[in-house]
Amino acid sequence: MQPPLPPVSRDIVLIGGGHAHVGVLKRFAMRPEPGVRLTLICRDTHTPYSGMLPGYVAGHYGYDEVHIDLRRLAQYAGARFFRDEAVGIDHEARSVRCRSRPPVPYDWLSINIGSTPRLDATAGAGEHAVPVKPIHRFNARWQTLLERIEADPGPIRVAVVGGGAGGVELLLAMQVRLHRELAVRGRDPGELTFALFTRGARILPTHNARVRAHFEATLRRRGIEVHTATEVVAVEAGRLQAADGRWHAADEVVWVTNAGGADWLRDTRLMLDDDGFIEVGDTLQSLSDPRVFAAGDIAHQVNHPREKAGVFAVRQGRPLADNLRAAVTGRRLRPYRPQARWLSLISTGDRHAVASRGGLYLAGDWVWRWKDWIDRRFMARFNDLPPRPSA
Numbered sequence: 001m002q003p004p005l006p007p008v009s010r011d012i013v014l015i016g017g018g019h020a021h022v023g024v025l026k027r028f029a030m031r032p033e034p035g036v037r038l039t040l041i042c043r044d045t046h047t048p049y050s051g052m053l054p055g056y057v058a059g060h061y062g063y064d065e066v067h068i069d070l071r072r073l074a075q076y077a078g079a080r081f082f083r084d085e086a087v088g089i090d091h092e093a094r095s096v097r098c099r100s101r102p103p104v105p106y107d108w109l110s111i112n113i114g115s116t117p118r119l120d121a122t123a124g125a126g127e128h129a130v131p132v133k134p135i136h137r138f139n140a141r142w143q144t145l146l147e148r149i150e151a152d153p154g155p156i157r158v159a160v161v162g163g164g165a166g167g168v169e170l171l172l173a174m175q176v177r178l179h180r181e182l183a184v185r186g187r188d189p190g191e192l193t194f195a196l197f198t199r200g201a202r203i204l205p206t207h208n209a210r211v212r213a214h215f216e217a218t219l220r221r222r223g224i225e226v227h228t229a230t231e232v233v234a235v236e237a238g239r240l241q242a243a244d245g246r247w248h249a250a251d252e253v254v255w256v257t258n259a260g261g262a263d264w265l266r267d268t269r270l271m272l273d274d275d276g277f278i279e280v281g282d283t284l285q286s287l288s289d290p291r292v293f294a295a296g297d298i299a300h301q302v303n304h305p306r307e308k309a310g311v312f313a314v315r316q317g318r319p320l321a322d323n324l325r326a327a328v329t330g331r332r333l334r335p336y337r338p339q340a341r342w343l344s345l346i347s348t349g350d351r352h353a354v355a356s357r358g359g360l361y362l363a364g365d366w367v368w369r370w371k372d373w374i375d376r377r378f379m380a381r382f383n384d385l386p387p388r389p390s391a
């Protein structure tokens, strides 16, 4: 017979199933904290692993291979799973307001809800462009585009707005996949044209010159138009307008620009930076409310600002879990310092990738196989769940 479970005396509530929170759930599953109840509130039941998203678009992976099943992971961790969207925080009552269910009380709260590309500043973008996040919305539009290509012969022009690694990688993946879809139907890949628009003077501004040169050459070779120093100021059905007043044809506009924090956070008492991200100290606690932690894209570590990248969210999983555990058991919290340099593995859609880290540049099919191995190993940690030690 199982011994009776200790009564719940403290509640940790996690908002968002981002890369840090899946790490927290896994760690609490492997080492449960007696008397502590975990609750995950997430808008989606499946959360994508960003590193494999371009590979999914390129057709290298199926949906289940790139998504973590949050309901299953929560169950494994003995946590409650509420499929809902958090829309507010009542700091006095210590509860989370949700779109559909009654408020969820917490003793300690953690937020890992990612970021959203900003469309509100560009006329018509909210209506006519598709942001890469939330991912279910992008995926639905992507499936529609695939069906349209299948059914509807004729020229289509795809524009991606955003010249960072996410935008470039996604564009190259879309091109490979859509050309393949046309080829298997015996159609001319020339029916499809692609363009990249970026405000910056160069693509991949945070990467070294050799990495940039590799991608510039790849885009040129693949016949993709690149418009640098071109801010998109308006989007209409079938076209977009640059700041110089020129209109460019675009049947599909995908938005992968710099992102901001969710609007609802502005109505909380949390201190936010200019882009709407939650300002946190070294222990990942909010500067204005130490009962609230934040990690991943939505957190701005004020002493160690970093680029928004999934790698930081993944790495924060361990210190976040340790500090939530310390907070709930009344122990001392530890500071966390993210790495100053990190490895980016950026793919070109055709099972080829480039490694970038500081001044390091490596490229080849083997780099893609290396990336594939790392990504699959990461996903296996959450999808091939070992028996729990307590079970």
Ligand SMILES: Cc1cc2nc3c(=O)[nH]c(=O)nc-3n(C[C@H](O)[C@H](O)[C@H](O)COP(=O)(O)OP(=O)(O)OC[C@H]3O[C@@H](n4cnc5c(N)ncnc54)[C@H](O)[C@@H]3O)c2cc1C
Binding pocket: 015, 016, 017, 018, 019, 020, 021, 041, 042, 043, 044, 046, 047, 048, 050, 051, 052, 053, 054, 084, 085, 086, 087, 112, 113, 114, 115, 132, 165, 166, 167, 169, 170, 256, 262, 295, 296, 297, 298, 308, 309, 310, 311, 312, 313, 345
């Ligand atoms: C095409 C592309 C490729 C990329 N490739 C890489 C890469 O190779 N390596 C890398 O390091 N980074 C990459 N990035 C960046 C990476 O996607 C982000 O930095 C990363 O996803 C951030 O993770 P996160 O844990 O903060 O949040 P996310 O992964 O965005 O997860 C947020 C979660 O919160 C949920 N949520 C959101 N709002 C609410 C709410 N109000 N209530 C409840 N739940 C909510 C969402 O449903 C989601 O489950 C890429 C980005 C793009 C666009």
